[in-house]
Amino acid sequence: MIFTLTMNPCLDRYLYVDKLVLDDTIRVKNVVDYPAGKGIDVSRVIKELGGVSVAISLLGGETGRRIEEMLDKEGVIYSTIRVEVETRTNIIMETKEGQYRFSMPGEKISKKKLQVILEVLNAIVREGDVIIISGSLPKGVSPDFYTGIIFALKQWGVYVYFDADGEKLKAGLLGNPDVIKPNEHEFQRLVGKKLKSLEDFKVEGKKILKRFNLKEILLTLGGKGAMLVSEDECYYAKPLDVEVKSAVGAGDSFLAAYVLKRELGRKEAFRWANAAGTAAVMTPGTELCKKEDVIDLLNMVEISEI
Template sequence: MIFTITLNPCLDRYLYVDKLKTDDTTRVKKIKDYPAGKGIDVSRAIKELDGKSVAISFLGGENGRKIEEMLDKEGVIYTAVRITKETRMNIILQEQNFQYRLSVQGPKIPKTDLNQLYETLKLLIRENDTVVISGSLPPGVTPNFYAEIISYLKRKNAKVYFDADGENLKVGIESHPDCIKPNLYEFQRVLDKKINEIDQDELAKYGLELIDKYGIKEILLTLGSNGAMFISKESCLYSPSIDVPVQSAVGSGDSFLAAYVLKREEGANVEESFKWANASGNASVITPGTELCRKNDVLRLLDEVKIEKIF
């Protein structure tokens, strides 16, 4: 079974306008809300691809209830650790050609709720389950919490995918997740060096250094318009991006990871799973807001995905 963990979820509210005006009224043409948070997005994308997962998250207040209602509507299975404080809401102002994202800090999570999350994991996670841990941490929760969760899951012999940034990634990776999914900038930050994003040999070299140093098995490295790479000791694959009309890049990495995890869970090999991941990531950018990938678009793009073997 696949589980996703989102510790700092949010309700994304998109306000569609013609153009922002200074010191004048800007008329909002449409409002659209989306349940968000990287783990939640992974579960939503898995559901869209006809898979099953359980999204585990802290949810509270009216925003939390609205997220639950939207997940119910989409048919996404979830387990909420209810908190007393309001789940955050991000505001995205969408002009025709520009987007302004106003990210709000999430609520502080008391120790009792953090302990409740642990109890939920103890109840649900079994040996050989797959767990995707992704996104930011709530205020006051240190990166060590990610490291502790990963260590606990590894002791239960679960397969752990980890998608985080900055100190969260640097600390969490020390607990040896099975796979990490950084983008280029997150990859450079965990290495503390700048890398030529089009030099596949250099990217593979540094990826293998991380694998050796931290005992991880796989790296899924997304490179934006330059495609994506899969890196392990056994093989290294590269896939160039597909020329598609871009509406929103938000959630493309989550769609990418969701497809890879789902196909691996279904028994597909690395190359086939990587192909589905790239089709899903590219399919996500042609949808507005945080609608993620659509199955029909993924199926249509599969034949356009090219996989090159680096070694």
């Protein structure tokens, strides 16, 4: 079974306006809400692609219930850990000039609820299962929380994919996950330097693999494509030329497709991941990839070995 863990979920409220005008009334033309948070997004994509997963997340208040209702409507299976605070709402404003994103910090979660997360994982996740842990942490939670969670899951024989940034990524790596999925900027922050070429990313990727005993690194490079680095293989996928409507959720779509299709082999899963990531940028707002677009793009993905 595939599980996802979202520690800091949110409701994404997408506002469409013509333009921002200082000291004037701005008319909102349309409002669309989406259930969000990186792990939740991964579960939604897995469902869209015909797979099954369980989205574990901390939800509270009316916003939390609204997210549950939206997941119900999409047919996503979830396990909620109810918290006393209201789940945050992020605002994404789309204008003719571009997109503005306002990310809210959320409220503090009690230590008791943090302990419940470990108890829930222990109750429902079994040896041989797969879990994707991704995204930010609630206010006041130390990055070391990810170290402990990942270490425990590994002790239970669970295969762990991890997607985070900065100190959270560094802390999580100490828990010994199996796979990480940084983007270009996150990976450069991890290694502490700018990388100019694909060969640079490969070399540094091999070092990180060895240092943290990873099995794979999935590296998304935005408009420059994507890479997969393992001990004995390194694949590169060229970017596909499509109309970009919104890059939100592309990395989550990429990761979801890879995990779902991993049983087909590393290279084929990487092909699906690139098709899904590309399909996600073709959708507006914080919509994720659509299955029909992924299928259409599959044969267009060009993969080479570095």
